[in-house]
Amino acid sequence: MNAPRDLPPARLRPAQRAARLKGSVIREILKLTAGADVISLAGGLPSPLSFPVPALRAAFDAVLRDDGAAALQYSSTEGDLRLREWIAARETARGVPTTADEVLIVAGSQQALDLLGKAFAEPGAPLLVESPSYLGALQAFSVYQPTFRTLPTDDAGLDPQAIDAAVAADARLLYSMPNFQNPTGRTLSAERRALLAQAARDHDLWLVEDDPYGELWYEQAPPPSLRAWARERTIRLSSFSKVLAPGLRLGYVIAPVECIELLERLKQATDLCTATLTQRAAAQVLASGLMDTHLPRIRALYAAQAQVMLDALAEHMPPGVQWTRPAGGMFVWLQLPAALDAMALLRPAIARGVAFVPGEPFYALEPMRNTLRLSFVTVPAEKIRQGVATLAGLIAAAAA
Amino acid sequence: MNAPRDLPPARLRPAQRAARLKGSVIREILKLTAGADVISLAGGLPSPLSFPVPALRAAFDAVLRDDGAAALQYSSTEGDLRLREWIAARETARGVPTTADEVLIVAGSQQALDLLGKAFAEPGAPLLVESPSYLGALQAFSVYQPTFRTLPTDDAGLDPQAIDAAVAADARLLYSMPNFQNPTGRTLSAERRALLAQAARDHDLWLVEDDPYGELWYEQAPPPSLRAWARERTIRLSSFSKVLAPGLRLGYVIAPVECIELLERLKQATDLCTATLTQRAAAQVLASGLMDTHLPRIRALYAAQAQVMLDALAEHMPPGVQWTRPAGGMFVWLQLPAALDAMALLRPAIARGVAFVPGEPFYALEPMRNTLRLSFVTVPAEKIRQGVATLAGLIAAAAA
Numbered sequence: 001m002n003a004p005r006d007l008p009p010a011r012l013r014p015a016q017r018a019a020r021l022k023g024s025v026i027r028e029i030l031k032l033t034a035g036a037d038v039i040s041l042a043g044g045l046p047s048p049l050s051f052p053v054p055a056l057r058a059a060f061d062a063v064l065r066d067d068g069a070a071a072l073q074y075s076s077t078e079g080d081l082r083l084r085e086w087i088a089a090r091e092t093a094r095g096v097p098t099t100a101d102e103v104l105i106v107a108g109s110q111q112a113l114d115l116l117g118k119a120f121a122e123p124g125a126p127l128l129v130e131s132p133s134y135l136g137a138l139q140a141f142s143v144y145q146p147t148f149r150t151l152p153t154d155d156a157g158l159d160p161q162a163i164d165a166a167v168a169a170d171a172r173l174l175y176s177m178p179n180f181q182n183p184t185g186r187t188l189s190a191e192r193r194a195l196l197a198q199a200a201r202d203h204d205l206w207l208v209e210d211d212p213y214g215e216l217w218y219e220q221a222p223p224p225s226l227r228a229w230a231r232e233r234t235i236r237l238s239s240f241s242k243v244l245a246p247g248l249r250l251g252y253v254i255a256p257v258e259c260i261e262l263l264e265r266l267k268q269a270t271d272l273c274t275a276t277l278t279q280r281a282a283a284q285v286l287a288s289g290l291m292d293t294h295l296p297r298i299r300a301l302y303a304a305q306a307q308v309m310l311d312a313l314a315e316h317m318p319p320g321v322q323w324t325r326p327a328g329g330m331f332v333w334l335q336l337p338a339a340l341d342a343m344a345l346l347r348p349a350i351a352r353g354v355a356f357v358p359g360e361p362f363y364a365l366e367p368m369r370n371t372l373r374l375s376f377v378t379v380p381a382e383k384i385r386q387g388v389a390t391l392a393g394l395i396a397a398a399a400a
Numbered sequence: 401m402n403a404p405r406d407l408p409p410a411r412l413r414p415a416q417r418a419a420r421l422k423g424s425v426i427r428e429i430l431k432l433t434a435g436a437d438v439i440s441l442a443g444g445l446p447s448p449l450s451f452p453v454p455a456l457r458a459a460f461d462a463v464l465r466d467d468g469a470a471a472l473q474y475s476s477t478e479g480d481l482r483l484r485e486w487i488a489a490r491e492t493a494r495g496v497p498t499t500a501d502e503v504l505i506v507a508g509s510q511q512a513l514d515l516l517g518k519a520f521a522e523p524g525a526p527l528l529v530e531s532p533s534y535l536g537a538l539q540a541f542s543v544y545q546p547t548f549r550t551l552p553t554d555d556a557g558l559d560p561q562a563i564d565a566a567v568a569a570d571a572r573l574l575y576s577m578p579n580f581q582n583p584t585g586r587t588l589s590a591e592r593r594a595l596l597a598q599a600a601r602d603h604d605l606w607l608v609e610d611d612p613y614g615e616l617w618y619e620q621a622p623p624p625s626l627r628a629w630a631r632e633r634t635i636r637l638s639s640f641s642k643v644l645a646p647g648l649r650l651g652y653v654i655a656p657v658e659c660i661e662l663l664e665r666l667k668q669a670t671d672l673c674t675a676t677l678t679q680r681a682a683a684q685v686l687a688s689g690l691m692d693t694h695l696p697r698i699r700a701l702y703a704a705q706a707q708v709m710l711d712a713l714a715e716h717m718p719p720g721v722q723w724t725r726p727a728g729g730m731f732v733w734l735q736l737p738a739a740l741d742a743m744a745l746l747r748p749a750i751a752r753g754v755a756f757v758p759g760e761p762f763y764a765l766e767p768m769r770n771t772l773r774l775s776f777v778t779v780p781a782e783k784i785r786q787g788v789a790t791l792a793g794l795i796a797a798a799a800a
Contacts, residue, residue, distance in 0.1 A: 009656035010606060010633035013572050015544070018519045021665050045474055053468035060460045068453035072645035074445055107507055107649075111671045118543060119418045139669040143518060144415070172413050206410060233410035245472035247676030249507075256409035265421050269539040271511045275675060276647030 017123075017143050026361060029346055033355045039387035041374040042355040044182065046330070047305075048378075050298045051245045052290060059284040063277060071277045077268045078260070079105025079252070080279035086286045087252055096228045104260045105274050106267065109212055109239040109251035113140035115263045115270065116208060116235065120173050121146040128167070128174040130158045132333075132362035132371070134182045134210060137175055148364035155324070157181070157188030160195040168203035176207070179214040179222040180329025183362045183373040187327055190223035197229035205233070206259075212239045212251075215295055217328035218303035227254065235259060240282060242330075243295060248278050302330065302377055305384065309376040312385045316392035318399060330377045333359070335370060337399050342372040349394055354387040417523075417543050426761060429746055433755045439787035441774040442755040444582065446730070447705075448778075450698045451645040452690060459684040463677060471677045477668045478660070479505025479652070480679035486686045487652055496628045504660050505674050506667065509612055509639040509651035513540035515663045515670065516608060516635065520573050521546040528567070528574040530558045532733075532762035532771070534582045534610060537575055548764035555724070557581070557588030560595040568603035576607070579614040579622045580729025583762045583773040587727055590623035597629035605633070606659075612639045612651075615695055617728035618703035627654065635659060640682060642730075643695060648678050702730065702777055705784065709776040712785045716792035718799060730777045733759070735770060737799050742772040749794055754787040 030042055063071045078084070084100040091098035106112045113136065121127055121144035129138065131150035138148070149167060151158045151174075158176055176196075178188035188196070200207050209226040227234040239251035253263060267273075309332055313323050320337040336342060342358040349355060359371025376384055430442055463471045478484070484500040491498035506512045513536065521527055521544035529538065531550035538548070549567060551558045551574075558576055576596075578588035588596070600607050609626040627634040639651035653663060667673075709732055713723050720737040736742060742758040749755060759771025776784055 007601075007632040009658055010604065012658055012662060013520070014662055015518070015520055015522045018662060018666055021669060023661075023665060048469035048473055051469055051472045053464060053472065056472065057461065057464035057468065060464065061457065064453060064457035064460065068457065069448035069451055072451040072453065072456065072647040073448055074641075074646045107671050107675075110669075114670045118415070120413070120415055122415045136669075136672070143666065143669055201407075204410065232407040241474075245677075246474045247472040249671065249673070249675040258409055258412055261423075262412060262414055262418060265423060266418060266543065269421060269510075269536075269543055270514045270670075271507050271649065272536070273649070275507075275649040275678060277645075278675060278678065 017145055020145070021139070021143060024361065026346070026357060029350070030355060033350055038350055038353050038355050039379055039383045039390070040355045041376070041379065041384070041387050041391075042357045043375050043378050044330070045378055046242050046246060047301065049301060050242075052285070052294050055285050055288070055290050056245065056281065059281040060277070063280045063284055067280075071280045073276060075273050075276040075279070077264050077273050079103070079274055080276070080283055082287070083279050083283040086283060087254070091254060095224065096231060098254060101257050102254055102260055104253040104263055104267065105279060106251045106253060107271065107274050108241060108246070108249040109210065109237045110136055110140065112237045112251055112253045113137050113210070114143075115266050116173070117141040117144040118266050119262055120206070126169070126171040128163075128171050128205070129364050130176050130181070131364065131366075132183055132359060133175065133364060134177055135361050137210065138364055141175070150363070150365050153184070153186065155186060157186050157192055158196070160192055160199045163199040163203060165203065168205060171203075171205060174200065174205045174207050175210065177210045178226055179211055180216060180326050180331070182213070182329070183331055183357070183359065184333040185324045185326030185329055185331045186333075187222050193223055193226055193229055196226065200230055200233055207234045209234055209236045211236060212242050213329035214238070215243050216299060216302055216330070218299060218306065219327065222328065232256060243291065243298065244282060244285065248282065250274065250278060250282055302328075305376045305381065306332070308381045308384045309374065309388060312388035316389045318392060318396040320399060321395060330375050332374045332376065334372050334374065335368070336372070336395060338370055340395065340398055341369045343369065345394060345398060349391060352390050352394060354390045356391065417545055420545070421539070421543060424761065426746070426757060429750070430755060433750055438750055438753050438755050439779055439783045439790075440755045441776070441779065441784070441787050441791075442757045443775050443778050444730070445778055446642050446646060447701065449701060452685065452694050455685050455688070455690050456645065456681065459681040460677070463680045463684055467680075471680050473676060475673050475676040475679070477664050477673050479503070479674055480676070480683055482687070483679050483683040486683060487654070491654060495624065496631060498654060501657050502654055502660060504653040504663055504667065505679060506651045506653060507671065507674050508641060508646070508649040509610065509637045510536055510540060511670075512637045512651055512653045513537050513610070514543075515666050516573070517541040517544040518666050519662055520606070526569070526571040528563075528571050528605070529764050530576050530581070531764065531766075532583055532759060533575065533764060534577055535761050537610065538762075538764055541575070550763070550765050553584070553586065555586060557586050557592055558596070560592055560599045563599040563603060565603065568605060571603075571605060574600065574605045574607050575610065577610045578626055579611055580616060580726050580731070582613070582729070583731055583757070583759065584733040585724045585726030585729055585731045586733070587622050593623055593626055593629055597626065600630055600633055607634045609634055609636045611636060612642050613729035614638070615643050616699060616702055616730070618699060618706065619727065622728065632656060643691070643698065644682060644685065648682065650674065650678060650682055702728070705776040705781065706732070708781045708784045709774065709788060712788035716789045718792065718796040720799060721795060730775050732774045732776065734772050734774065735768070736772070736795055738770055740795065740798055741769045743769065745794060745798060749791060752790050752794060754790045756791065
């Protein structure tokens with residue numbers, strides 16, 4: 001080899017869709033907190049205390065012991081039949097009849113968002129989202145260059161009355177997270193679910209129901225899924241990331257068969273299949289009935305942590321700060337006095353030892369800069385109290 | 401819930417990019433062979449005999465035992481540092497200095513193809529591929545709606561002399577598989593690698609070097625990688641699917657840091673990260689030095705199987721049929737007399753108990769219909785002989 005090795009890298013010429021996707025300023029700032037002595041209320045990570053490590057260890061071992069070669073081979077794009085049947089049975093048991101061929105296994109529900117963008121987002125065409133909405137969905141869809149149209153939300157979730165002919169014109173999809181929404185922690189009321197289903201029918205929209213947190217309720221289950229109200233036009237996404245473990249990268253889509261087949265063809269071109277071994281291990285754990293004992297543990301853990309944060313907010317936050325009271329999930333959403341910019345508070349907060357996520361990136365359009373998201377699930381109670389107190393002091397000083 | 405449940409599914413309106421992606425006729429036909437008493441020479445699957453089941457079982461168990469909670473959490477998008485360092489060290493040991501930040505872990509190299517399409521393919525803009533080329537790459541790229549331009553190939557691989565200003569005009573990427581290509585089994589000669597690197601510099605092209613099979617050589621390693629010749633403009637893809645197991649879904653990209661960062665941003669929006677547990681288990685197995693003993697075993701296995709097929713072809717095929725002599729990998733490529741259409745032979749072949757893949761879908765443009773691909777790695781020797789004999793009889797009859 002006498003090849004020249006010292007040339008500088010050639011010029012990258014990304015496609016337009018890729019050039020749009022900027023690195024996240026917030027992620028860069030939050031990287032500063034890694035390893036540092038900072039109380040992070042910024043994380044979107046589930047608590048490691050919620051991972052059923054011994055059960056998963058036993059399941060991986062049993063699968064590799066009993067049928068190792070098959071578990072290590074490629075498998076079908078739609079996913080492990082036993083796992084799809086478990087998911088279908090669970091939906092059916094909740095009153096929404098479902099068959100395994102209406103289920104597609106994906107590499108975490110983030111992959112489902114990518115596949116939906118790929119399948120349905122036409123460059124320039126409108127896509128309806130809540131305001132604010134899940135950041136990861138906005139990023140996944142953005143790559144496919146839709147024009148976002150936003151729907152207003154309040155404490156009962158998105159307002160279906162806002163969906164009129166003008167808003168719905170040329171739109172195919174409406175994306176929402178009805179249960180314990182990321183970032184706000186809000187839940188769409190039962191009444192609004194029915195109205196939303198009707199609006200979707202009136203305007204021929206498909207509903208994307210993203211539901212990673214629905215099982216994480218504290219006192220009572222949320223209302224029936226959007227899919228229960230409009231099975232013929234709902235694409236329901238969920239994940240094992242918050243009920244088993246995110247490091248497995250396992251999620252799923254439930255939708256009418258034609259839609260599943262379309263997404264399956266796209267998944268085939270995207271990654272051939274989801275990891276066979278991981279799907280089999282998950283199916284094994286779920287068949288054992290683990291969820292019956294495991295889910296109540298996570299719910300109790302998160303409910304207690306949520307209460308600690310709500311109490312701390314009530315104790316420390318100055319007047320003029322409002323926050324949501326989640327009935328499940330992992331997040332509280334704060335609205336600061338209108339003059340404050342949460343992004344401008346982030347560096348000073350980190351300097352004082354506490355991190356959060358400013359609300360701005362959760363807005364597809366017209367961000368409310370005086371908002372921020374707090375997570376209460378990965379930090380122990382004493383640190384939650386301390387972090388909230390520190391943040392409250394900073395906000396009080398900035399508002400003064 | 402008094403929701404209407406019996407409405408037919410709403411009309412799907414896929415985006416243009418998704419509507420283009422048709423289901424595969426061949427896949428539908430080959431599904432007929434599942435469970436049936438058919439000798440499948442069609443598979444692209446590695447041999448399950450090549451999977452190091454005990455080593456992987458021990459590694460998954462050790463990782464879950466020693467650091468289960470961390471192994472089950474989300475992890476960084478770029479991938480496990482230990483795994484990236486192992487990959488970088490291996491590249492460096494082969495004479496191409498590489499650091500861990502030039503490596504991105506992906507969910508199988510099919511995901512790398514999807515990310516490359518996303519990153520670089522502009523609708524309507526030209527993308528250079530070999531003729532024939534890897535079907536999975538054509539599918540992954542197609543979704544992003546490039547215009548394919550094809551480069552001619554012969555027994556020494558693609559012909560770099562064909563890359564002139566007209567062919568390269570407006571193109572950003574040239575995709576090729578230099579070692580034991582899927583579908584042809586051919587290897588790009590050392591001379592042509594140097595010429596290809598020069599052509600890429602002359603025309604400011606990035607080279608995508610897809611190398612899933614490079615370790616599977618029979619008697620001697622293939623020439624140094626394209627990246628060895630043009631590190632500043634080569635995006636090298638490889639995978640653990642053929643050297644550990646495909647059911648893990650682990651692959652990687654090696655490229656200049658700026659390119660890795662672009663792909664990492666896109667991967668973040670696509671699936672957040674590759675499975676943490678799987679990456680750690682793979683890193684554990686690789687650190688143990690398994691490859692030193694494992695790779696020679698796979699090479700010997702595949703070399704023996706290849707020889708069985710080549711001998712059977714020589715014994716049974718009628719005059720006028722030509723085939724490649726792979727020096728590694730999993731495939732032999734047949735060229736039948738010009739009047740024959742391999743697609744038309746598929747159903748009769750299955751009816752007689754042997755399956756193969758017609759060559760047509762491996763061509764981005766202007767398919768040679770008298771070609772087909774045979775795999776020799778998953779079927780035992782006696783079945784290879786029997787399958788080739790049956791196929792030869794059918795071809796002889798059709799040619800008569």
